[in-house]
Each structure stands twice: as C-alpha cells, then as structure tokens.
Amino acid sequence: MTTLAAPEKPKAQTQIINDFSIEIATINGSGSQTANNMLMRSIFQMGIPCSGKNLFPSNIAGLPTWFTIRANGDGYIARKAETDILICMNPDTVFEDIRNIRPGAVCLYNEELPVSEDIRTDLIFYKVPFAKIVKECCPEPKLRRLVTNMIYVGAIDFLLNIDLQETFKALRKNFSRKPKAAEINIVAAQAGYDWAKANLAKRDPFRVERMSKTQGKIILDGNSAAALGAVFAGVTVLTWYPITPSSSLCESMIDYLEEYRIDKATGKQTFAHVQAEDELASIGMVLGAAWAGARACTATAGPGISLMSEFVGLSYYAEIPAVIFNVQRTGPSTGLPTRTMQGDIGLCATASHGDTKHPMLFPANLSECFEMAGDAFDLAERLQTTVFVMLDLDLGMNNWMGDPFAYPTRPLDRGKVLSAADLQKLGKFERYRDVDGDGIPYRTLPGTSHPAASYFTRGSGHNEKALYSEKPDDYRNNMDRLARKFDTARKLVPAPVEQAEPGAEIGFIAFGTTHDALQESRDQLRNEKSVKTSYLRLRGYPFSPRVKEFVARHKHVYVVEQNRDGQMRDLLALEVGADCGRLRSIRHYTGVAIDARFITSSILTQEGR
Amino acid sequence: MAEIAAPQVPAEERKKNRLGLTLPEYQGSASTLCTGCGHDAITNQVIRAFYEMGVQPHMVAKMSGIGCSSKTPAYFLGKSHGFNAVHGRMPAISTGAMLANKQLVTIGVSGDGDTASIGMGQFIHLVRRNVPMIYIIENNGVYGLTKGQFSATADLHSKSKWGQENQMQPIDCCSLAIELGCGYVARSFSGDMKQLLALLKGAVAHKGLALLDVVSPCITFNNHEGSTKAYKWAKEHEMPLHEIGFVPFFEQVEAEVKPGETKRIDFPDGSHVILKRVGEDYDPTNKGQALLTLLKAREENLFLTGLLYTDTKTPDFCTQLNLVDQPLATLPESLTRPPKAVLEEVMERLR
Numbered sequence: 025m026t027t028l029a030a031p032e033k034p035k036a037q038t039q040i041i042n043d044f045s046i047e048i049a050t051i052n053g054s055g056s057q058t059a060n061n062m063l064m065r066s067i068f069q070m071g072i073p074c075s076g077k078n079l080f081p082s083n084i085a086g087l088p089t090w091f092t093i094r095a096n097g098d099g100y101i102a103r104k105a106e107t108d109i110l111i112c113m114n115p116d117t118v119f120e121d122i123r124n125i126r127p128g129a130v131c132l133y134n135e136e137l138p139v140s141e142d143i144r145t146d147l148i149f150y151k152v153p154f155a156k157i158v159k160e161c162c163p164e165p166k167l168r169r170l171v172t173n174m175i176y177v178g179a180i181d182f183l184l185n186i187d188l189q190e191t192f193k194a195l196r197k198n199f200s201r202k203p204k205a206a207e208i209n210i211v212a213a214q215a216g217y218d219w220a221k222a223n224l225a226k227r228d229p230f231r232v233e234r235m236s237k238t239q240g241k242i243i244l245d246g247n248s249a250a251a252l253g254a255v256f257a258g259v260t261v262l263t264w265y266p267i268t269p270s271s272s273l274c275e276s277m278i279d280y281l282e283e284y285r286i287d288k289a290t291g292k293q294t295f296a297h298v299q300a301e302d303e304l305a306s307i308g309m310v311l312g313a314a315w316a317g318a319r320a321c322t323a324t325a326g327p328g329i330s331l332m333s334e335f336v337g338l339s340y341y342a343e344i345p346a347v348i349f350n351v352q353r354t355g356p357s358t359g360l361p362t363r364t365m366q367g368d369i370g371l372c373a374t375a376s377h378g379d380t381k382h383p384m385l386f387p388a389n390l391s392e393c394f395e396m397a398g399d400a401f402d403l404a405e406r407l408q409t410t411v412f413v414m415l416d417l418d419l420g421m422n423n424w425m426g427d428p429f430a431y432p433t434r435p436l437d438r439g440k441v442l443s444a445a446d447l448q449k450l451g452k453f454e455r456y457r458d459v460d461g462d463g464i465p466y467r468t469l470p471g472t473s474h475p476a477a478s479y480f481t482r483g484s485g486h487n488e489k490a491l492y493s494e495k496p497d498d499y500r501n502n503m504d505r506l507a508r509k510f511d512t513a514r515k516l517v518p519a520p521v522e523q524a525e526p527g528a529e530i531g532f533i534a535f536g537t538t539h540d541a542l543q544e545s546r547d548q549l550r551n552e553k554s555v556k557t558s559y560l561r562l563r564g565y566p567f568s569p570r571v572k573e574f575v576a577r578h579k580h581v582y583v584v585e586q587n588r589d590g591q592m593r594d595l596l597a598l599e600v601g602a603d604c605g606r607l608r609s610i611r612h613y614t615g616v617a618i619d620a621r622f623i624t625s626s627i628l629t630q631e632g633r
Numbered sequence: 634m635a636e637i638a639a640p641q642v643p644a645e646e647r648k649k650n651r652l653g654l655t656l657p658e659y660q661g662s663a664s665t666l667c668t669g670c671g672h673d674a675i676t677n678q679v680i681r682a683f684y685e686m687g688v689q690p691h692m693v694a695k696m697s698g699i700g701c702s703s704k705t706p707a708y709f710l711g712k713s714h715g716f717n718a719v720h721g722r723m724p725a726i727s728t729g730a731m732l733a734n735k736q737l738v739t740i741g742v743s744g745d746g747d748t749a750s751i752g753m754g755q756f757i758h759l760v761r762r763n764v765p766m767i768y769i770i771e772n773n774g775v776y777g778l779t780k781g782q783f784s785a786t787a788d789l790h791s792k793s794k795w796g797q798e799n800q801m802q803p804i805d806c807c808s809l810a811i812e813l814g815c816g817y818v819a820r821s822f823s824g825d826m827k828q829l830l831a832l833l834k835g836a837v838a839h840k841g842l843a844l845l846d847v848v849s850p851c852i853t854f855n856n857h858e859g860s861t862k863a864y865k866w867a868k869e870h871e872m873p874l875h876e877i878g879f880v881p882f883f884e885q886v887e888a889e890v891k892p893g894e895t896k897r898i899d900f901p902d903g904s905h906v907i908l909k910r911v912g913e914d915y916d917p918t919n920k921g922q923a924l925l926t927l928l929k930a931r932e933e934n935l936f937l938t939g940l941l942y943t944d945t946k947t948p949d950f951c952t953q954l955n956l957v958d959q960p961l962a963t964l965p966e967s968l969t970r971p972p973k974a975v976l977e978e979v980m981e982r983l984r
C-alpha cells in the first residue's frame with residue numbers, strides 16, 4: 025500500500041514547468057496563513073508570477089479554509105478553476121477535497137487523515153507523517169501546532185524544486201522583528217524538506233524553474249495598497265466601523281499613519297482615526313470633517329453602504345466631499361460575508377434618495393488601489409461629493425504581486441476652497457453659484473476670518489446664496505447644476521484602458537478583479553478558437569465618452585462582471601442608449617473569484633461556437 | 634449716516650462686547666417658528682451668551698439635526714457657518730467637524746425627538762467621547778415638526794393634545810449623560826432666561842461636552858392641560874437647585890464663597906460659576922448625589938433645574954486623540970504627505 029519507500033522509478037512524464045495551482049485545505053485558526061504566504065512568496069522570489077487566494081469561512085476558528093496559489097510563467101494569475109496540487113490538512117473536508125481535484129493531480133496528505141488511496145486511482149498521492157516530523161524538529165510541544173504547516177511548505181519545496189533558501193528568506197522577512205519565530209519555522213521547513221527528500225519519490229510532472237518575471241515587484245494585499253494611497257494622499261481623518269472585508273484597510277491605514285504621520289517635533293498626530301459606533305456615524309463624521317476642511321474617508325462593505333445611504337445623499341445635495349472605500353462582498357450580514365463579489369455597483373451609483381448619482385473608481389490591481397485612493401480624495405474635494413473606491417474582497421484581502429508604487433507627482437487638489445484673502449479680493453461669495461460653468465461651486469471653511477465667509481449648509485432646499493428656498497426654479501436650477509457637475513466628473517475620473525484588436529467584432533467590457541481572468545480568456549479565445557476580441561477596462565464612473573464609442577464599434581459587447589443581475593451592464597445600457605442591443609452579459613456569482621474558462625465557455629455558448 | 638440711524642438703535646444694542654461687536658451682530662435670520670415657541674426664547678439667550686462671552690462669530694460652527702428645534706441655528710449667529718444635518722445625526726457631523734478643526738467653538742441644537750429617539754445612539758456616543766461642544770436639547774416632549782406625536786422624553790401619564798396618555802417611562806438625557814461621564818450637565822427652562830443665560834455661558838467656558846436639556850414648550854402641540862411640558866406646568870413646577878451666577882475670565886470680580894451657602898466651580902479658561910444655595914444643599918460635583926436627585930425627581934415628578942453635574946477635568950476628545958495644535962483641516966501638504974523616501978522604504982519591505 026504505502027508508496028513512500030516505493031523502489032520503482034517514477035513514471036516518465038513530460039514536465040510541467042511554472043504552470044500549476046496549489047490548493048491547501050486547512051482549518052480556520054490553525055495558523056496556516058503564514059505557511060501559505062511563505063510558499064507563495066518562495067515561488068515569487070524565484071521569479072515566477074503567482075497569486076494567492078484565501079477562501080475562508082465567517083468564523084474565528086474551527087471551520088474549513090482553503091488557500092489557493094496559482095503560479096504561471098506566462099503571467100496568468102487569475103483563479104484557476106482546477107487544482108493541480110492538493111495539500112490535505114483538514115479531516116472534515118478531505119474526502120470532498122480529494123473528490124474535487126482533476127485527474128492526474130497531486131494529493132499530499134497528512135498521514136493522520138483517514139485517506140485510502142484507492143478512492144482515486146487517477147491521482148498521485150504523497151503521504152506525510154506531520155506529527156512525527158514536527159515532534160522531532162520542534163522540541164517545544166506548545167509551538168508544534170504553529171509550525172506544523174511549515175512541514176508541507178518544506179515538502180512542497182522539495183517536490184516542486186523550490187529553492188529552500190527562498191523559503192528561509194521569506195520567513196526571515198516575515199518575522200523580521202521576531203528572529204526566534206523565524207528560526208523555529210525555518211527548522212520546520214527544513215525538516216519537511218529533508219523528510220520528503222529521504223522518503224518521497226517524485227512521481228508528478230510539476231516543477232518550478234527560476235525566471236526573472238517578478239524582479240522588482242512587490243507582494244501586498246489591495247486593502248493595504250489603498251491604505252497607503254490614502255496616507256500618501258494626505259488623509260487627515262479616518263472613521264470606520266469594523267466589517268469584513270474592509271476592516272484590514274482601516275487597520276493598515278492606522279498602522280501606516282502611526283508609523284509615518286506623527287509630527288516629529290511634538291510627537292502629536294497629524295491625523296485622527298475614530299472607530300465609530302456604526303456606519304451611520306462613520307460617514308457622518310467624514311462629512312462633518314470634510315465640511316470643516318479635513319481629507320476624510322471611511323471604509324466599509326455593502327451592509328455599511330446601506331446604512332450610509334441617507335448621508336451619502338446629503339453629501340450629494342449639500343456638496344460635501346467624502347471618500348468611501350467599498351470593499352465589496354456578498355451580502356447581507358448572514359450572506360457569505362467572507363466571499364467576493366462585484367455586487368454594489370447599482371447600489372453605489374445612485375445610493376440614497378431623490379436624483380442622486382455618485383462617481384465610482386474601479387481599481388484592478390495594487391498600483392491602482394494606491395493611485396485611485398489618491399484620485400478619490402482629489403476628486404471628492406474637486407467635485408465636493410462622495411466618491412466610492414470600489415474594491416472587492418478578492419482584491420482587498422488577498423495577496424497580489426504588483427509593481428512598486430510610484431510616488432505621487434501631482435500636488436494634492438484641495439478643490440475650490442476660498443480663503444479669507446480670496447474673499448477679500450472677490451468682495452462676495454455665493455456658495456452654490458456656478459461661477460466657472462463646470463457645475464462646481466466654491467466653498468469656504470468654518471473658521472475663515474472674513475465677514476462674507478459664512479453660509480448655512482442644508483440639503484437641496486436652498487438657492488445659489490445658500491439661503492433657504494422652496495421655490496420651484498431654485499430647486500430645478502440647483503438640480504441642473506448638479507447634473508452639469510456630474511458631467512464634469514466624466515472627464516476627471518480615471519479614463520478607461522482600451523485594447524483594440526483590428527477587425528474584432530466582439531468587444532469586452534470589464535472592471536476591477538475581473539481583469540486577470542478576462543485577459544487570459546481573450547488569449548484562450550484567440551489561441552484555441554481564433555476568436556479576436558477587443559477589450560475596454562472601465563476605471564471610473566460616470567463613463568468616459570470613449571465607452572459609448574467602443575460599444576458602437578463592436579457587433580457584440582460582453583460586459584463581464586461578478587454579480588447576478590448584470591449591474592454594470594444596466595448602467596452601460598442607460599449610457600449607450602440606442603446601442604444597448606449590442607450589449608451582452610457574462611455574470612459570475614458564486615462568491616468565488618471568476619476564472620478564465622468560465623468566460624471563454626460563456627462566450628463560445630453565446631456566440632454559438 | 635450712522636448718526637442719523639443711531640437714535641433708532643436702543644442703547645443696549647449699541648453696546649460693544651470685548652471684541653467690539655454689538656448684540657445684533659450675533660443675530661441670525663428671522664425665525665419661522667410659531668410665535669411663542671419656546672425654541673425662540675432659547676435662541677435669544679444663545680445670542681446673548683455668545684455676545685456677552687465675546688466669542689468670534691467666524692470661529693463658531695452651528696450644528697443641528699432635524700426638527701423645529703434644529704432649524705434654530707439659522708436664527709442666531711448669522712456670521713457663523715451652520716450645518717443642518719440629517720435627523721438624529723448631528724453628533725457625528727459635529728464630531729467630524731471638531732476633528733477637522735479643534736479650534737472651532739461648536740454649538741449643536743437638537744430636539745427631544747432628534748436626540749432621544751432616532752439619535753439616541755449617536756448622542757450617547759458623543760457623550761462617551763466627550764467631544765468638546767455645547768449640546769442643547771430643546772425639549773418639548775413632542776415631535777413639533779411632524780405635528781405633535783409623543784417623543785421619548787414625554788413624562789409618564791402626560792397627555793397629548795388629542796387626549797392620549799403616555800404609558801412609557803421618559804428617557805432622561807441628563808442622567809444618561811452623567812452616567813457616561815459628561816462633565817457639564819444642566820437642565821433649564823426656556824422661560825427662565827437668567828438661569829439659561831448663565832448656564833449657556835458656563836457651557837461656552839467648559840472644555841468638553843456641555844449638555845443643556847432645556848424644557849421648551851411647543852405652544853402648538855404640547856401646551857395644554859395634562860402636559861408636563863406646557864408653559865403653565867413648567868412655570869409652576871420649576872424648582873431651581875441653586876441660583877447660578879457666571880463670572881467670565883475677562884471680568885474677574887471676587888465674590889465671597891460662603892461655605893454651606895455658595896459653591897464655586899472653576900473652568901480651565903479662568904471663568905467660574907457661583908452657585909447660591911436656595912433649598913437643600915446640592916453639590917454638582919458629586920455624581921452619586923446628582924443621579925439620586927434625578928431619580929427622586931423622576932419618581933416625584935419634580936422639575937429640577939440648574940447645573941446638575943460638573944467635572945471640568947476630564948480630557949476632551951481632541952486631547953485624547955493627541956492631535957497636533959494646528960487644525961487638521963489646514964495642515965500643509967508637507968505635513969500630511971510623507972516624503973518619497975518613506976514610500977521607497979515601504980516598497981523595499983514588500984519586495
């Protein structure tokens with residue numbers, strides 16, 4: 025039965041180099057996160073493009089968790105639907121985990137799991153005695169649980185030809201402030217490696233070979249990238265109410281602020297962060313702070329947006345800047361709060377009552393999380409309205425590789441704020457007059473020392489001078505100006521990125537985390553079926569005029585998104601008017617990130633190929 | 634010109650405060666509330682308090698929620714920025730404004746509906762944080778603006794205009810605030826101008842949240858027989874705990890403090906109040922006594938007014954947050970955007 029010391033030579037197979045997915049099935053709270061990240065980082069350090077995704081339950085400890093790593097020399101890092109290498113650590117899911125993987129895949133499992141290798145004869149099994157190895161390498165019983173997972177990292181390093189030194193390097197980096205912890209983990213990884221080398225005969229085709237495709241790149245989660253963006257955009261007030269998957273955005277922002285934004289001379293803070301009593305309060309504080317001149321933001325997810333809606337409307341009508349990071353997830357609270365979705369597009373486009381509409385930014389990678397955080401503050405202050413930065417759980421909470429961030433070269437845009445000196449020159453101030461023809465009025469901050477500075481802020485019942493009015497003309501004129509302002513926003517939000525393919529009849533429109541899967545799908549369509557496609561990636565709403573032109577140029581335009589109802593498709597249909605018949609829709613809504621094969625087969629079905 | 638107009642302005646309106654400003658310069662636009670509404674009487678005392686204290690109008694932020702009461706910031710301090718927020722959410726807006734500019738003198742006006750029902754959550758958290766601002770509840774026991782429904786401060790067995798009897802216990806915002814550590818808690822009556830004025834000035838001097846729960850009759854919907862928020866009832870039942878005199882830091886007159894008869898409370902800015910005993914001895918620095926007194930008032934349906942509780946030493950929210958001296962709102966980019974080297978250092982760590 026046992027294959028461990030099998031004398032036979034491994035079957036000759038063609039090698040598969042730098043192209044595989046690993047799935048690690050563990051129990052939530054068992055400390056596997058570090059091990060998984062170290063494995064991903066080792067591959068990254070060997071120069072191979074890769075991504076890691078954590079599929080976790082809404083639970084602190086005890087429920088199953090899966091971590092997937094995809095490594096791909098061609099740079100495809102979207103989720104891959106099939107698992108090539110499965111690492112089984114969880115007795116509760118082991119049978120289903122094994123049942124689900126593709127024929128020919130590898131299954132490395134803990135000896136203590138009740139696995140009979142007969143259940144699938146089309147797999148390559150490796151049995152590893154974790155308890156025995158960890159007992160030998162870690163004399164301290166209390167620490168064993170923490171380092172057990174490093175055993176599989178060492179074993180996989182051996183099997184896949186990952187340089188063990190890279191794992192050591194990753195561990196030392198990870199535990200840079202806790203060298204002892206690094207050493208304990210290094211010993212465990214070494215033990216796993218040595219045991220595998222002595223006892224496992226390699227019978228699978230997967231191998232890592234060094235490349236240089238990750239040189240200079242970084243690994244980070246999108247939430248931290250956005251948080252850094254806010255810090256370098258000069259955020260001064262952060263308010264929040266904890267909710268997955270946005271909490272880590274706020275927590276890392278606080279960490280960065282506390283590290284880099286303490287005034288050296290006085291030891292005092294150049295920022296304030298408040299954990300509010302709920303989302304109504306967190307957005308209220310943002311509006312109060314921004315009204316009085318701070319750069320203020322909050323982060324939340326769908327349920328929080330629902331609570332914030334009344335205030336978002338006030339921000340629209342009273343023209344107060346606000347930045348809301350919406351790290352989208354499936355809702356409601358008892359939905360699948362730890363799963364990903366692009367599900368709040370419709371909600372955020374018009375959140376609140378009456379005729380409201382709001383700019384949205386759609387980052388698709390780490391650099392865009394960083395840059396768009398900065399853009400959002402500039403836009404919110406320029407446009408004096410709420411700007412949503414639409415991340416999702418996949419982007420926000422998972423580790424991604426990306427280019428290092430460029431230091432912002434543009435000075436902060438604090439918008440049309442009149443100082444006492446400006447008022448002195450102008451001689452008068454009317455809060456809601458469209459002086460420049462762009463729909464954007466001027467504002468003053470409380471504390472401005474000039475007799476003309478003050479005005480009274482209220483919703484939509486005001487005239488150009490901010491005086492109370494219920495006159496029909498005043499209301500309509502104000503609403504028309506707000507519409508003009510929204511039109512101005514078209515030119516200010518980040519422009520779409522187009523990849524035009526001459527002669528392509530099919531166009532794709534996508535945004536955010538759908539991007540990676542879409543790129544891969546386009547290559548599949550081209551290489552496997554000779555189907556040429558163009559692609560426009562949305563980065564901002566309201567839409568650039570180029571979006572309409574793109575739709576008009578293609579016979580069919582597939583809007584690919586991760587929600588059930590085609591929310592972005594609907595917004596686009598409103599935008600393109602008569603051309604809306606060209607719009608088609610591909611919708612992925614399982615709570616798990618979209619993959620390329622899903623898009624490819626949807627296209628082939630809808631195109632009748 | 635000025636000389637021709639001068640005789641029409643009453644002498645009192647020509648008198649200048651320490652900033653050289655006159656009382657009318659602290660007024661706002663004309664009130665649109667019902668004639669005789671208690672809220673207007675409070676507005677007048679706010680105007681007077683800010684004038685007499687010599688507060689710079691441009692440094693004031695006037696905040697409110699929604700309701701007849703919440704409309705009043707438009708009727709005072711016309712040279713100050715004002716913010717009529719959404720129903721029950723003025724605390725969050727005010728907290729944010731204070732974070733942005735801690736140099737502002739913030740005054741919030743709310744109603745009993747705005748505070749004790751829809752805004753209860755925000756109110757108690759504002760108190761917990763000790764956000765430095767004046768918070769006035771213009772308490773009429775009803776929702777005035779939506780035409781007379783009971784509010785959560787309506788007293789047990791109090792009657793509505795249509796004869797229904799309130800069967801539920803009232804929420805006492807003052808005892809809640811005392812319990813949550815508020816350092817300046819007062820109850821007053823819109824008809825008791827002298828007391829209200831002194832309490833408002835004390836509130837301006839206090840560093841931290843100053844709560845004033847002011848019974849302010851709604852003459853349209855809650856001024857009838859059987860209502861405990863009617864003028865007549867309030868006038869007949871008001872029991873001041875003490876006579877209160879406010880002495881600002883810029884006008885120090887040394888009054889003699891007689892043990893057992895007068896008490897002196899000092900504020901960090903150098904102002905103080907003198908509380909003169911009128912009945913039983915009452916010590917507003919004794920939290921236990923304050924809470925017991927309010928409990929007794931509830932049980933015996935007494936309308937006690939005055940400075941219920943004070944503790945002028947609790948650090949306010951901006952102090953707790955260790956903010957730089959300059960308002961966050963006006964910090965230059967050089968202080969809010971870290972240099973390039975910092976970004977490079979962070980990137981290096983992530984490679």
Ligand SMILES: Cc1ncc(C[n+]2csc(CCOP(=O)(O)OP(=O)(O)O)c2C)c(N)n1
Pocket residue numbers: 699700701702703720743744745746747748771773775776777778779784851
């Ligand atoms: C979200 C929301 N719900 C309901 C209302 C309607 N509304 C306006 S004022 C008010 C009650 C105000 O009562 P109170 O705060 O006691 O003020 P008063 O008019 O008595 O001074 C209500 C319920 C609203 N403006 N917003």
Ligand code: SF4
Pocket residue numbers: 665666667669670671672701702773777778850851852853854
């Ligand atoms: S309805 Fe009542 S509270 Fe409102 S303005 Fe009239 S008297 Fe005042």
Ligand SMILES: [Mg+2]
Pocket residue numbers: 700744745746771772773774775776777784
């Ligand atoms: Mg009321």
